[in-house]
Amino acid sequence: MSCCSRLSFLLIILGLSISCCGAVEEITKCGLRCSQGLQCKSKNMTFSDPDRPCRKRLSSLPSEIVEDLKIFTVLKCIKERQCSTHLKVKGTLIINEHIRGVEMCSISMNTLQYQCVVVKFNKQAYKKFTARSVEIEYDCFRAAVAEYTYVTLTTIPYYCDVFIKQVHQVGDCTNKEVGRNIPTCIAGKLDYVIHKTQKILSVQVSDFVEDYAYNVRLCHKWFICEDLGINALIKVQDSKEVTLPYSQLLPCLCIEGWSVLPDARRVQLCPFKNYTAELWNGITYDHVTQELAWELACPVEVGVNLCWMTGSNDHCIDLQDSFYKVQQKVRYSRVDPHPRLCVKFTTDEGFWVRCPFASGYIPVWNMSTDGQLEKLQLTFMTQDKAEFKMALCNRTAPHKCEPLKELYVTANTIGAHSRVFNLSYEECGSNFCVQGWRTDIEYSARIQFCNIMCKLNSTGASSQYIWPIAITVILLILVTVTLFIGYMFCRVLHQPYRKVFLHSTQSSKRTSVDIQGTSPF
8 A cells, every 4th residue: 555545544534433442242262253044254364455446336236235333342362361352343234136245354543454354145045135134243353452443344346335434442451351351451560668778679569460571670750760770570480579779769769560571561659759858869069160959850840949047057048049940950050068058949748958068068168256345346267268248137037137237348358357346236136137148159158146245335334324224213212202201290190199198098097096095995
């Protein structure tokens, strides 16, 4: 068949209705069957010319000769779980003295391979079936799982416009009967045990076709499952358990298994979807180029940004203009390798912080503070030439500091560099902080000191507190004087009453003595 004929053929069949597999029947042998009493014989062919000329339709032919065409997926089984898919084609037509037989063809739409059977009727036997409807059934057409086939039924001889055609989809592995009996559909079942100390996976295989060897491997699942070079072959006589070493338990790490058969269905087990902690490792840093990089090991939607850790190590504050949605790899150039510089990873599940310079790295620079009399001394220590900036900020929230003013900038500093700043009384308190960072690179950690407590001299202190102290002393004096006057006033009022009471008491006592003296006894 020419390329143009094939193209025309495909364009024609695309306009046909498509029948699906429906229920699947099991058979032990295939063959040809005609209506009872109709003697017929078959001859198999591997090619039929669709461009062959057709005969002009005779006027004596009935209006409908080919009445119906039905197609079914059937399973031809040698033994249990050892089956293959076939097509059963059932055609219905009206016998006529001009019709000597039929031709049935199945064409694979994947390979364009033809399978045809020519069915001829016995001349003496079919006369009694003239003008009667008969059925011809043939179920030996081989078909691949899930493929589309184009089926035609024509008369012998081939009359123009006397044919029927249909497209049929063969049952796939999701069909219960097909999936249970076709070896390429039987993927097997995988179970596993993790041995974290040895970093190996023990994989047990079951429910697969035991007459074939079986492959097991580890892979990383992206659009496809990318091979890691870690695999094992279970031969027919071998134990059904293998061990596979792994380097990291990642969310996309999968165990994949399949029978050693062409186009065999594969089973995947991806049990580590919650093992996200390992994803955030693998941060690299190049000391020569000062480039920090991280590569996505699994297809996870993640945002990455740099941040600097606070002095209490309980919060990492984002660096401006450092956020990226990572597709595969992220790179940051001119990065300061300071122990407080970290990388923050954010997903829908939360965020994780990794500080690649926290251990094993000696900071190239550091900053310290010292409070003096109404002054603040800042000291930078650096091993390399570097530029620094210092600024004062107001802490409006536990992890938010609004910039107030820039203190000073250094240029090409090396070794120790100190500077003293005058601070007002308001700037010496728990809500004010001082920050220092490098400005000669793109991404630098910040060192922040808060709770700036300045020592104040006596003159400054008296000027700040003299009026509150004076008012307090005056109030104390007034209260004391008021209490004293009240006390004296109460004492004066109480004195005359006391004298009268004493005089009355003494008179009563004298009268009592006189009465006792005149007693007759």
